[in-house]
Amino acid sequence: EVQLVESGGDLVQPGGSLRLSCAASGFNLRSYWMHWVRQVPGKGLEWVSRINVDGRSTGYAVSVKGRFTISRDNAKNTLYLQMNSLRVEDTAVYFCARAVPWSEGAFEMWGQGTMVPVSS
Amino acid sequence: DIQMTQSPSSLFASVGDRVTITCRASQSISSYLNWYQQKQGKAPKLLIYAASSLQSGVASRVSGSGSGTDFTLTISSLQPEDFATYYCQQSYSTPYSFGQGTKLEIK
Numbered sequence: 001e002v003q004l005v006e007s008g009g010d011l012v013q014p015g016g017s018l019r020l021s022c023a024a025s026g027f028n029l030r031s032y033w034m035h036w037v038r039q040v041p042g043k044g045l046e047w048v049s050r051i052n053v054d055g056r057s058t059g060y061a062v063s064v065k066g067r068f069t070i071s072r073d074n075a076k077n078t079l080y081l082q083m084n085s086l087r088v089e090d091t092a093v094y095f096c097a098r099a100v101p102w103s104e105g106a107f108e109m110w111g112q113g114t115m116v117p118v119s120s
Numbered sequence: 121d122i123q124m125t126q127s128p129s130s131l132f133a134s135v136g137d138r139v140t141i142t143c144r145a146s147q148s149i150s151s152y153l154n155w156y157q158q159k160q161g162k163a164p165k166l167l168i169y170a171a172s173s174l175q176s177g178v179a180s181r182v183s184g185s186g187s188g189t190d191f192t193l194t195i196s197s198l199q200p201e202d203f204a205t206y207y208c209q210q211s212y213s214t215p216y217s218f219g220q221g222t223k224l225e226i227k
Contacts, residue, residue: 035216037164045156045164045207047216059214062121095163103169105211106154110163 002026002109004096009114016086016118022079022096022111030054030074033099035107036081038092048094049081050104064090083116091118122146122210126219132227137198141222143191143208152212155184155193158221159204167206168193198224 008020022034036048049070050059058070069082079096093115097107123146133139143153151171156164166175168184171191181196195202203226208219 044221045158045209045218047209047214047218050214050216061215100166100169100175103154103211105152105214105216106166106169106209107156107164108166108169108175110165113163 004098004109004111006094006096006111006114009094009116011117011119012086013120014086014088014118017082017084018086018116020081020083020094020096020114020116022081024077024079024098027098029072029077029079032101033104034070034072034079035097035099036070036079037095037097037107037110038090039095039113040092046092050099051079052104086116086118088118090116092116121215122149122212122217124208124210124217124219126206126208126222128222129220130223130225132225133198134227135198135200139195139198139224141193141206141208141224143186143193143219145189145191145210145212148188149210149212151187152210153184153186153191154209154211156207156209157202157204158207164207 005023035050051070067085071080093113095113096111098109100106100108125144153171155168158164172184206222
């Protein structure tokens with residue numbers, strides 16, 4: 001089955017760190033730009049980060065720049081998001097998303113999301 | 121950064137109605153505009169990319185138009201499964217940004 005499955009979400013204290021993973025199955029991750037998008041429950045969508053096919057080009061939202069790092073291991077067919085210096089306002093469901101091949105900023109496939117609560 | 125503004129924020133309609141949702145960008149984004157549908161507790165689903173290209177598998181009653189700063193999503197004849205929240209998103213430049221959403225509810 002072609003799908004993305006996120007994992008790693010957990011309760012973390014402010015200032016803490018967490019690494020999210022996004023495992024791809026049924027397709028070759030190395031062919032696609034990938035993104036992370038988050039959503040506070042009951043609120044709208046916020047783009048977080050993106051990475052190109054070979055991992056050499058990345059981009060971040062202003063709200064996470066310098067604290068979050070996106071990376072990928074194409075051999076393991078897995079995308080990552082390392083989150084450091086977490087804040088209460090980072091509390092959200094985090095989705096990984098696959099880009100449309102000819103439109104790298106459009107998200108054609110999404111995972112089910114993983115919840116990250118940041119609280120003391 | 122580019123701001124995206126959707127209108128209306130909520131919309132009440134009946135099965136069979138034609139509905140239009142509007143999205144405006146704070147600067148020109150050419151045709152780098154995408155539309156998503158999200159149902160409660162689920163991940164978003166891509167409907168339209170590049171302003172007017174229908175994503176594979178999406179019903180033909182869904183269409184998108186516009187360029188520059190003004191865009192529309194139209195559903196020509198609402199079906200029960202169309203009641204959801206809709207988001208526009210610009211992919212012209214990072215940081216990519218979404219509209220605040222339009223909740224489409226049954227009248």
